[in-house]
Amino acid sequence: MDYAANVSERRRQPPELAISTVIFALRGDGEASRPTLWMPLVRRTRQPYQDLWALPGGPLSAAESLQDAAARNLQETTGLQPDYLEQLYAFGGLDRSPAQRVVSIVYWALVKPDEAALAQETDNVRWFRADGVGQLAFDHNQIVDYALWRLRNKVAYSSIAYAFLGEKFTLAQVREVYEAVLGKTLDPANFRRQLRAAPDIEATDEYLQGGRHRPPRLFRYTGSTGPKNGPLA
Amino acid sequence: MDYAANVSERRRQPPELAISTVIFALRGDGEASRPTLWMPLVRRTRQPYQDLWALPGGPLSAAESLQDAAARNLQETTGLQPDYLEQLYAFGGLDRSPAQRVVSIVYWALVKPDEAALAQETDNVRWFRADGVGQLAFDHNQIVDYALWRLRNKVAYSSIAYAFLGEKFTLAQVREVYEAVLGKTLDPANFRRQLRAAPDIEATDEYLQGGRHRPPRLFRYTGSTGPKNGPLA
DNA sequence: TGAGTTCTGGTCATTCTGACCTTTACCTAC
DNA sequence: GTAGGTAAAGGTCAGAATGACCAGAACTCA
Numbered sequence A, B: 001m002d003y004a005a006n007v008s009e010r011r012r013q014p015p016e017l018a019i020s021t022v023i024f025a026l027r028g029d030g031e032a033s034r035p036t037l038w039m040p041l042v043r044r045t046r047q048p049y050q051d052l053w054a055l056p057g058g059p060l061s062a063a064e065s066l067q068d069a070a071a072r073n074l075q076e077t078t079g080l081q082p083d084y085l086e087q088l089y090a091f092g093g094l095d096r097s098p099a100q101r102v103v104s105i106v107y108w109a110l111v112k113p114d115e116a117a118l119a120q121e122t123d124n125v126r127w128f129r130a131d132g133v134g135q136l137a138f139d140h141n142q143i144v145d146y147a148l149w150r151l152r153n154k155v156a157y158s159s160i161a162y163a164f165l166g167e168k169f170t171l172a173q174v175r176e177v178y179e180a181v182l183g184k185t186l187d188p189a190n191f192r193r194q195l196r197a198a199p200d201i202e203a204t205d206e207y208l209q210g211g212r213h214r215p216p217r218l219f220r221y222t223g224s225t226g227p228k229n230g231p232l233a
Numbered sequence C: 001t002g003a004g005t006t007c008t009g010g011t012c013a014t015t016c017t018g019a020c021c022t023t024t025a026c027c028t029a030c
Numbered sequence D: 001g002t003a004g005g006t007a008a009a010g011g012t013c014a015g016a017a018t019g020a021c022c023a024g025a026a027c028t029c030a
Helices: A002-012 A066-078 A113-118 A140-157 A160-164 A171-182 A188-197 B002-012 B066-078 B113-118 B140-157 B160-164 B171-182 B188-197
Strands: A016-028 A035-043 A057-059 A084-091 A102-110 A125-129 A201-207 A217-221 B016-028 B035-043 B057-059 B084-091 B102-110 B125-129 B201-207 B217-221
Touching: A016 A066, A016 A113, A016 A140, A016 A160, A016 A171, A035 A066, A035 A171, A057 A066, A066 A084, A066 A102, A084 A140, A084 B084, A102 A140, A102 A160, A102 B102, A140 A160, A140 A171, A160 A171, A171 A188, A171 A217, B016 B066, B016 B113, B016 B140, B016 B160, B016 B171, B035 B066, B035 B140, B035 B171, B057 B066, B066 B084, B066 B102, B084 B140, B102 B140, B102 B160, B140 B160, B140 B171, B160 B171, B171 B188, B171 B217
Parallel strands: A016 A102, B016 B102
Antiparallel strands: A016 A035, A016 A057, A035 A125, A084 A102, A201 A217, B016 B035, B016 B057, B035 B125, B084 B102, B201 B217
């Protein structure tokens, strides 16, 4: 009965529009192991779901595009300005939020290591491993799962891996991105062969010093960054 | 000045939420040639863009999910109940509609030939070739282009082609779907080899009679229909 | 009966892929 | 300084997948 009352109550008001973003970055775990996927979350300071962690987001201002709203909100809540920002999905189930019905248009973003290092951790903003976020507010666990699914798919057929890397990188670093995202190890020699055949990866004449082994050559990505499959491209 | 006034006017009101759908079906062109992609459009009976053709759509009712809203609206405007219905994109540019700002969550659908044959053509609903829709209302040309892009991509790596076909079909009919969508001819023998290697295509012991050539065997698709990559799957 | 059509199965060369090996070049420990 | 460890870098090899093409089978129509 309470449920039916809630439903008919909601029926009177138009759904509210909100923007949220799932942000991915690659971070070295400890010192020894390989880098893994991380994402920043914000703590809810109000009901509902007070004190639970949630995706950064907020209402859509009337005078900005969806993408602009996502970028601005990201900047305000986490201080991040990602190089890669793309629409993920519009979530509009009836019971996503207990009181007012909310339709969330969710974006997903990839940030480079230097950008991720700048991001301040505050009491209400904390980075989590993507595979260990715990229970989140609203349906945000479902959203994170879907974003991970999209990321894993897209990394396999697209060139988004370089959105995780700086201007110059070794081929082993590219491989670490793939390994972290796909969750499996790849043969270094075969991986290298494929990348050397790719048209938009250019060898520099610099080498990365400091490892306890033969110094690897640095490469540069000359393809276009950012999402290329949107309706605007 | 007028423009600035419009913008500040819009700024006061929250954006309106609407649902639209791009519907694809395969139809035999004339008699001789191959089937091509078609889509139903509805005539605008009000301003803005009165008398122009537009995608079927309407406002989001407060008590139904996005997908349900798309399916219901589709049924009401075109009489169609597609087997395949998937979210395409959320369009939220500032100037999509001249007066009130509208955020449209767009779905795309694939219908089988028997379903498409049922669809009534009225004065305000007409089928168009997908590559010759002319000028549409709002930003619907851009939306159609994007839907076509998605369809062409997805047909290449997914099994959505069978959403265009009935229960039993010849391998040549499957090839015609690919050829119509991709816009190029495919080698019949090589195409057949690939389909025979696919796990979820099953040969029946029936043959299609009536052609002026050797009767082709009928096959059945045993995989799951409908979108499988959504956040709910 | 022969011509025309598509169905169906096959060959062949090329490319792509995964598994694995060898040499190179650095670092560190002795 | 020398030996051993490590990853870089390039290569081989067999099997799978792909594209181009050929030939017989099975129907209809003239």
